[in-house]
Amino acid sequence: MWEHRALYVAISPFYILFAVFGLFPIGFSLYLAFHKWDGIGVMTFNGLNNFKYMLTDAEFWQAVGNTFMIWIYSTIPMLFFALIIAFLLHAPFVKFRTLFRVGYFLPNVTSIVAVAIIFGALFANNYGFLNYLLQSVGLPVVEWLNAPWGIKVAISSMVVWRWTGYNAVIYLAGLQSIPQTLYEAAKIDGASAIQSFFRITIPMLRPVILFTVITSTIGGMQLFTEPQVLVGNDGGAGAAGMTIVLYLYRESFINNYFGYGAAVGWGMFLIIALFSIVNWKLVQGKSS
């Protein structure tokens, strides 16, 4: 080991930074989860009270429910559109492919706060662009940001808009790695385009689909900026936009229950871990 010290030093920055900004906060948050702390004063040991409070708090469970609803509202259309876009981009007749790829990817690198402000203007109850469109075709206006489902739709649409292109690019890479010979063989055997899509493309893409499902699960469970900017720290009307991370943020940084916030963080960790395993089993299970 000593003779390779130069190499160890060379890779050390990552491990040092990880220890300082990754490992330590994780360990500290576990410690914090069993304490009561307002962020400035002394920490007092609180046993399992933070976890007890969390499990009995209606707002926490509402936040969990909201997060799942928004995840379902956003992930299903997002991955569906992404697959279609990737399939079209992969088609041999498409010209200016790079231009389209960049175009679809662009929303992903846009400032999320700016996006939330724009969507806020689109979905606004009075003077919103969507309501303007509804009114101009003679339909009644919808109070998007006052209705529990409306808030969820607004947040989900933001996620869909931002991440569809990202997933499409990943699917496109997956499509490009499927050997052309499989399609040729299928063609010789007389398979239609739809048959080869479901019998070749989808099975060959399974690992890629699994990857996107897992990443969008993790991303969806950690939704924060979109609801915070769109409906504020309290999750908007009826707390319908209150997600788990927004709840964690409000309890820690607005209400100063840092120990409780840490406990919620660990609760969320368990939920994401469980949910990722379930997803893995579901998507993986079909192939075996």
Next chain:
Amino acid sequence: MIRRKRTCWTAILMVCVLLTSGCSIWPGQDDSANNKKVTLTLWYWNRSIDDKLIARAKEKFPNIELTAQKIGGDFKAKLKTTLAARSGEPDIVALNDWIMELFPSEDRFYNLYDLGAGDIEDQYLPWKWKQGVTPSGQMIGFPMDTGPTALFYREDLFKEAGLPSDPEDVTRQINSWDAYAAAGEQIKEKFGGKVFLTDNIATVYNQVISQSAERYFRPDGSFIGMDSATVRKSWDTAVAFKEKGLLANADGWTPGWNAAMNNGEIASFVGAVWMKQVLQEAAPDTSGKWRVARAPGGDGNNGGSFLSILKSSEHPQEAFELIRWLQSPENQLEQYQTLNLFPSAPGVFDDPAMKEKEPFFGGQATGPVFAESAQEVPNAFFGERYPSVHNIITRRLNDVAKQNADPQQVWTDTVHRVERELQR
């Protein structure tokens, strides 16, 4: 081989240089020993202290090397992080109306009474002064600006609805929340529901409760209870406004609020003096149509800030002299003229600068209205848990206003939530 090794070490060295050059790990040497100049750091947010005043402070105190830092973003979070880290703390820091959240950490601040604040106490509004004093009697915040409230109303719409429209008549006739609600029903009838009396349910609740000397806690920290006359009255008034259809449901600080104000859909609201600025920026098309009268039901205060000296400061006496000068009545008057910050020193209320006519308010001089209000604000005790209790209530009131939730059921639920919150 040797050559390759050297290249490797050079690369490591360069990475280290790049990593460290971005941030300065070594704090600057304390040069106070060399030239007897005292270095003070001041944290404030944009528009809380005028830049010109800070420049003048530097001239006025040649013995102080003042570093004034405008902290952007979430000021409170940054201050709390710094306090928790116990490193990089400023000497002087501005605190907003969340000052009571820091009362449990009073030992992190200098008691300004020890530095001579008691000598000038009589120059400031008593209720404002007391907001900076902790329950144990330590003064941690020196008064900056205040936010006395008044009724902002559209003179043209009031007149059209057959209501009194002259500020003095409005003050005299619309003097209670009931009279105000009755005026709202008259407006609703006259404009066929196109114009609402006021913006949202939280404004009504906030303003009723801010007119009371009693909030949620007693000075000894005990909870007064949700069934206190004040809470009940504020809640019932807010719910009544909703049930009578007087609310536009336009939340503050949103484009929707700005649009509703600018398009004349909201005829009035009770708000603090700093709403003048907010309103002028939100509703430029309504310039000249607004007036200000005393608020129905009494006077109150929203917001206002303080200056504090942290215990980590090595030069508290110099810091106090600086604060005392920055917030002297004359300088507060100047800040009123430059930044619209309303003075907490009533001695300057009679100055001609406070009585200037304002075109946005149709030539009315609104200064005297707020000055009278400022002197009548009840002296209220907040307590460190005020924000969390208050937040739960206004949050649930929003459900009543926007989702037509049953007020009685929401009330029961809110009482339960508040009790749970207090047991944490």
